[in-house]
Amino acid sequence: MNHYQNNRFSLILLFSLLVSVPNCSGQVSAGDTFLFGLSEQFDKLFGKETATAVCSTDVTITTKKIDLVEDGNVSASFSTTEDSGITPAPTENDWGYSSFETCIYPNSPFTGSVEIPVSISSNYGARITSTQSVPGPAAFPSKLTFTGNGLTARQCLRFTVVNDSDRSAVVDPMTVDLGKMVQKDGDGKVTSGTYSNKDACDISVSLEDDEAPGVRVSNIRVMEEPGPSATTTYGTFKVKLRTAPSANVTIPINDVFDAVNVGNREGTTNPKTLTFTPGTCPGTGNWCADQTVRVDSVDDLELDGLKSYTIELGKTTSTDSEYSGIKPRNVVVYNLDQSVPGFSVLKFSGGSTINSASTSVPAITGFATDENNQFGDKYSNFQIRLRSKPTNNVTLNFTSDCGNKCTIQTPSLVFTPSDWNTYQTFRAIGKTDSANSGNQNYTVSFTVSSSDTTYSTTVYKPSVTIRSCDNDGTHLIQPCNYSGSPLGTMGNQLSAAEGGSTQIWLITQSSPGSAVSVGLTSSDTSEGTVPASVSIDASNYNTMETGATNRIGLAHVDDAVVDLTQNWTITTATSSGGLTYDPIDIYAATTDDEKAFYVTHTGSPKEGTGNVATVHVCLGGNNPSQEVVLNISCKTYSSTEAAYNECDLINPTQITFPVNSEVEGAKASDADCATSAKRQSFTVSGKDDLFSDGDQTFDIRLVMAANTDTNYQNATSPSDHSITNEDNEPAGKKIFTTANSYKGEMGTDGVFGADLTCNNNKPTGVSGTYKALIISNSVGDSSIANHRVPNGINWVLSPNYHYYRCTGSGYNVCSDEYTNLFVADGSALFNPTSMFRDFSTTASDEFWTGMKSDLTPATQAALNPDSTACNDASLVYRQNCHGFNYETCTTNAATYFYGEVWVRNGNGSVSNASRRCDLLKKLICVEQ
Numbered sequence: 039m040n041h042y043q044n045n046r047f048s049l050i051l052l053f054s055l056l057v058s059v060p061n062c063s064g065q066v067s068a069g070d071t072f073l074f075g076l077s078e079q080f081d082k083l084f085g086k087e088t089a090t091a092v093c094s095t096d097v098t099i100t101t102k103k104i105d106l107v108e109d110g111n112v113s114a115s116f117s118t119t120e121d122s123g124i125t126p127a128p129t130e131n132d133w134g135y136s137s138f139e140t141c142i143y144p145n146s147p148f149t150g151s152v153e154i155p156v157s158i159s160s161n162y163g164a165r166i167t168s169t170q171s172v173p174g175p176a177a178f179p180s181k182l183t184f185t186g187n188g189l190t191a192r193q194c195l196r197f198t199v200v201n202d203s204d205r206s207a208v209v210d211p212m213t214v215d216l217g218k219m220v221q222k223d224g225d226g227k228v229t230s231g232t233y234s235n236k237d238a239c240d241i242s243v244s245l246e247d248d249e250a251p252g253v254r255v256s257n258i259r260v261m262e263e264p265g266p267s268a269t270t271t272y273g274t275f276k277v278k279l280r281t282a283p284s285a286n287v288t289i290p291i292n293d294v295f296d297a298v299n300v301g302n303r304e305g306t307t308n309p310k311t312l313t314f315t316p317g318t319c320p321g322t323g324n325w326c327a328d329q330t331v332r333v334d335s336v337d338d339l340e341l342d343g344l345k346s347y348t349i350e351l352g353k354t355t356s357t358d359s360e361y362s363g364i365k366p367r368n369v370v371v372y373n374l375d376q377s378v379p380g381f382s383v384l385k386f387s388g389g390s391t392i393n394s395a396s397t398s399v400p401a402i403t404g405f406a407t408d409e410n411n412q413f414g415d416k417y418s419n420f421q422i423r424l425r426s427k428p429t430n431n432v433t434l435n436f437t438s439d440c441g442n443k444c445t446i447q448t449p450s451l452v453f454t455p456s457d458w459n460t461y462q463t464f465r466a467i468g469k470t471d472s473a474n475s476g477n478q479n480y481t482v483s484f485t486v487s488s489s490d491t492t493y494s495t496t497v498y499k500p501s502v503t504i505r506s507c508d509n510d511g512t513h514l515i516q517p518c519n520y521s522g523s524p525l526g527t528m529g530n531q532l533s534a535a536e537g538g539s540t541q542i543w544l545i546t547q548s549s550p551g552s553a554v555s556v557g558l559t560s561s562d563t564s565e566g567t568v569p570a571s572v573s574i575d576a577s578n579y580n581t582m583e584t585g586a587t588n589r590i591g592l593a594h595v596d597d598a599v600v601d602l603t604q605n606w607t608i609t610t611a612t613s614s615g616g617l618t619y620d621p622i623d624i625y626a627a628t629t630d631d632e633k634a635f636y637v638t639h640t641g642s643p644k645e646g647t648g649n650v651a652t653v654h655v656c657l658g659g660n661n662p663s664q665e666v667v668l669n670i671s672c673k674t675y676s677s678t679e680a681a682y683n684e685c686d687l688i689n690p691t692q693i694t695f696p697v698n699s700e701v702e703g704a705k706a707s708d709a710d711c712a713t714s715a716k717r718q719s720f721t722v723s724g725k726d727d728l729f730s731d732g733d734q735t736f737d738i739r740l741v742m743a744a745n746t747d748t749n750y751q752n753a754t755s756p757s758d759h760s761i762t763n764e765d766n767e768p769a770g771k772k773i774f775t776t777a778n779s780y781k782g783e784m785g786t787d788g789v790f791g792a793d794l795t796c797n798n799n800k801p802t803g804v805s806g807t808y809k810a811l812i813i814s815n816s817v818g819d820s821s822i823a824n825h826r827v828p829n830g831i832n833w834v835l836s837p838n839y840h841y842y843r844c845t846g847s848g849y850n851v852c853s854d855e856y857t858n859l860f861v862a863d864g865s866a867l868f869n870p871t872s873m874f875r876d877f878s879t880t881a882s883d884e885f886w887t888g889m890k891s892d893l894t895p896a897t898q899a900a901l902n903p904d905s906t907a908c909n910d911a912s913l914v915y916r917q918n919c920h921g922f923n924y925e926t927c928t929t930n931a932a933t934y935f936y937g938e939v940w941v942r943n944g945n946g947s948v949s950n951a952s953r954r955c956d957l958l959k960k961l962i963c964v965e966q
Contacts, residue, residue, distance in 0.1 A: 094236035097143065102242065104244070106134070106199050108245065108246065114138045124138075129259050137198040139172075141194040144184055148231060148233065151185050151226075152233045155181050156214065157214075157215045158214055174194075203249065214240060214241035217238070218235050219236050220235075253351070256276040259273045260372045261305070262374040263336065272335060273333050274331060276328040278328050282316055291350070292350040292352060293310075298345055298346065298348075299348075307332065312329050331349075345373045349371060381422055385402070401501045402502045405418050405502060406506075406520045408516075408518060409508050409509055412545065413580055431452055435450050436448065436451075438481065440469075443468065443506045446464075473511060477518065477526075477527075484499055507545065515547075517621065518582060531605060536595065537594065541591050543590065545580060553615050556574070558609070560606060562606040565595055566628055567593045573587040594628040602752055634657070636708045638654050639722075640712065649764070651722045653761075654717045655756070656710075666747055667693070669740070670688050670691050671688065672739070684735075688722050693720060730842075734763050735760050770840040770841070770854045772852060772965040773963065779958035782955030783924055792810035792886070793809045796809065803847025812922065838862060842857045843859050843875065844857065844965075857875065871892075871943075877940075878942065878960070886959045898952040908930055916935055925955045
C-alpha cells in the first residue's frame with residue numbers, strides 16, 4: 039500500500055471512529071464537523087462548552103449535527119467510498135447543504151430485532167421536510183426497526199430545505215429524538231441484549247435563513263502535509279455577506295482555535311482578518327464579493343495520521359446593529375499525514391539526500407576509501423537522521439563486511455525524541471591488509487535498538503556500499519573511483535553509451551616527492567578516447583576531484599554503426615617523474631546507441647472490412663555485409679486476454695534486407711522509416727469476431743532469422759509492434775445482479791429507488807451508471823409516478839447494443855466475448871428465454887422485474903383475494919407492489935401486495951412468477 043493509500047485508509051478509519059464518539063442531542067463529533075464545518079461541535083468536543091449526557095455508542099449515526107442553508111448548493115448523500123463520508127465531497131465551492139442524509143445502524147451483530155423510536159421537535163414548521171431515504175424514499179418513520187442475522191443494513195434519514203422568500207425568526211435547531219432502544223427475540227418478544235434500553239444519540243438540524251443578514255462560509259477540501267507524494271498542500275475557503283451592511287463589518291480569523299493546531303503545527307491561514315464594506319457591490323463596496331482565506335498545510339514531521347483542526351471565524355464587529363455579534367460557522371480542516379518513518383542520508387558531497395521508508399530502496403553508493411588510508415574519511419562519511427519523531431531513543435549500530443580493509447569510527451549513533459531530525463555523521467576509514475587483492479566493494483549496514491517498535495522492526499534500513507581502492511602492498515599507483523561505478527577491470531569495464539563519458543582517478547600509495555606523469559593510450563579510438571597523460575602530485579595523490587590532473591576522463595565515441603557493445607582498453611605507460619611504476623591497464627566498453635531496427639505502420643485493420651495495417655521495417659545505422667532476414671508472426675495470447683483472436687493474416691510472413699539497405703536518417707525516429715526507399719513492408723489484417731469488445735490492440739512479433747551479418751546476427755530482435763483492430767460490433771454495456779436481496783417496496787421513488795440500489799452496490803472494479811431492469815407500470819396508468827415500461831419512458835436498454843454479464847473488473851469476467859448475454863434489437867428489446875447465458879451463476883436467484891418472460895408488463899392474479907381487504911381508495915393501482923412503492927396495504931398490514939419476478943431456469947432462460955412484496959429478491963442492473 040502506498041503512502042497516499044495509507045492516508046485514504048487513515049481518513050476512512052478516523053471518520054468511522056469519530057462518528058462513534060458518544061454524543062446525544064446537541065452534542066457533536068469531529069466527524070460531524072468534517073462534513074459541515076460547524077463551530078459549535080468543536081466547542082464541545084474540546085471542552086469549551088458543557089457536554090450533555092452521554093448516549094449509546096452501540097449505534098452509529100453518521101452525522102449528528104446537520105447545518106442546512108436555504109440557498110445551499112449541495113444535496114449530500116451518505117457515502118462509504120468518499121473520503122469525506124458524503125457524496126459529493128465538500129469543496130471550496132460548496133456554500134452549504136440544501137439537503138442532507140444521515141444514516142443509522144447498529145455496530146454489532148445481534149439476533150431478533152432492534153427498534154429505535156423516532157420523534158421530531160421543531161420550530162421550523164414547513165421550512166424543512168424530513169423523509170426516510172433508505173429504505174425509501176418513504177414518509178418519516180415513527181421508529182426504525184433493524185433485523186439481526188449479522189450486521190444489519192443502514193437506515194437513513196434525509197432533511198431538505200424548502201426555500202421561501204420570507205425573512206424568518208431565528209429559532210432553536212430541530213431535534214430528532216432517537217429514543218431508548220427495544221430489543222426483541224425472533225418471536226417478537228422483548229428481551230435483554232446489547233441494545234436493550236440504551237438511549238440512541240439524537241440528531242440536531244439547524245437552518246440558516248438566506249433572507250436575513252448573515253455570513254456565508256464555504257467548506258475547504260482535504261489537504262496533505264508537504265512531502266514527496268503530496269499534491270494538495272493548501273486549500274481555500276470563501277467568505278461573503280448575505281446583505282448590504284450600513285457600516286464596515288470585520289471578521290477575525292483564529293487558526294489556533296483548538297489544541298491540535300497550537301503553534302500552527304498543522305496549518306496556517308492568511309489573512310487573519312476580513313473586512314467587508316458597505317455600498318454598491320460590485321462598485322464602492324465589497325460586501326457581496328468572495329473573500330478568500332488560504333490555508334497552508336504544515337508538515338509536523340510526526341507520525342500522527344489524519345489530523346483535524348478548527349479555524350474559528352469570530353463574531354462580527356460593526357456599528358451596523360444587524361451585523362454586530364453575528365457568529366459565522368467555523369471551518370474544519372483535515373490534514374493528511376505525509377510524515378513517514380525512516381531515515382534520511384546526506385552524502386559526503388552534500389546536496390544528495392536519500393530517504394528510506396518501509397519499502398526496499400537500493401543500497402546507497404558513491405563512497406570510497408583506500409587501503410593505505412590516504413583518503414581518511416573524506417569519501418567514506420555520510421550524515422543520517424530520522425524522518426519522523428520516535429517515541430523513545432533510537433540507536434543505530436553499524437557493522438561492515440570489510441574485514442581488514444576498513445575501520446568504523448562511529449560504531450553507533452543515538453537519536454532522541456528531541457534531536458531526531460538533526461543529522462549525525464557516520465565515519466569509516468581505510469585500513470591496510472598488505473594484500474594485492476585489487477579494488478573491491480564492501481557494505482556498511484546497521485541495526486536499530488529501540489523500544490519504538492516502528493523503528494526497531496518495520497522500517498527499512500538502507501545500506502551504504504563503499505569502494506575500497508587497493509593502494510597498499512606493492513600497488514604504488516592504483517586506479518580508483520567511487521562505489522556504484524564499474525571497477526575498470528576486464529570483467530567489469532568502465533561502460534557508457536556512445537557519446538557518454540566515464541572517469542577514474544590514479545592515486546598513489548603515498549605523497550610523491552615530485553609530480554608523476556602517466557601516459558595513456560586507447561586501444562580503439564573509434565570507440566573511446568582518453569587524454570595523452572595524467573599527472574599526480576602532492577595536491578591530488580589522495581583525492582578524486584572533478585578538475586584534478588590525476589583524473590582520467592573517458593569519452594565514448596558516437597559512431598553511425600550498429601556494432602553492439604565494443605570493448606577497449608586504456609593502456610597505462612610506466613610513470614615518469616617522482617615515481618617509477620607501471621599501473622595496471624584499465625578496461626572500458628562503449629555500448630551502441632543505434633537501433634538495429636526501426637518499425638512503424640500506417641492504417642489499422644477493421645473487423646468486417648478489407649482494411650489492413652501496413653508495417654514498415656528498416657535497418658539502422660550501417661550497411662549489412664550480408665542479407666538480414668526477419669520472420670513475422672502474430673503474438674500468442676491466452677484465451678482470457680483481450681487481444682486473443684484479434685490478429686488474423688500477415689503478408690508476407692518473412693522480409694529480407696539486402697546489403698546496403700540502411701535507413702536514411704536512422705537516428706531521427708521510427709517515422710523516418712515510412713519514407714525510406716530501403717524499407718521492407720508487410721500487411722496485417724484483424725479477425726472479425728462476434729463480440730462487442732471495442733478496439734483491441736495486439737502485437738506483431740518480429741524474430742531474427744539466421745543470417746551471416748555479424749552485427750545483426752548478435753543484435754536484439756525488434757520489439758513487438760502494436761496494431762489496433764477496430765471493432766465493428768455495436769457498443770457493449772455491462773449487466774450485473776446485486777449480491778444482496780431487497781423487498782418489493784422500494785420507496786416513493788419506485789424503480790428509481792431500485793436504480794439507486796444498483797449504483798450503490800456495484801461489484802468491486804465495476805464502473806458506470808446503472809438502472810434496474812424493472813418496470814412499475816403494469817396497466818398503462820399514466821398517473822403512476824415514476825412509471826417505466828419496456829421501450830417506453832425511462833426504459834433501461836438501448837437499441838442494437840450488446841449486453842454482457844459483469845462480475846468484476848477482469849477481462850474474462852467482464853467482457854462480451856466471455857460473458858455475453860444478448861443483443862438488444864432495434865426496439866431495445868430481447869428474448870429473456872433465449873440468451874447466451876444466465877444473468878447470474880446462482881441457480882436459486884430470483885429478480886424483481888415486474889415483467890413476464892416476454893417483456894410485457896405483468897399483473898398479479900394473487901391480488902384478487904386481497905382486494906377487498908385493502909379499502910384505501912387512493913390505491914387504485916396495486917400491481918407490482920403498487921409500482922414497487924408499497925409492501926402491504928396501507929389500511930390493512932396483513933394484506934400483502936404482489937409483484938412479478940424472473941426465476942432462473944438455466945441455459946440462458948427465465949420464467950416469471952408472482953411473489954409477495956415483503957419477500958427479498960435481487961435486482962438486475964444495466965449500464966446506461
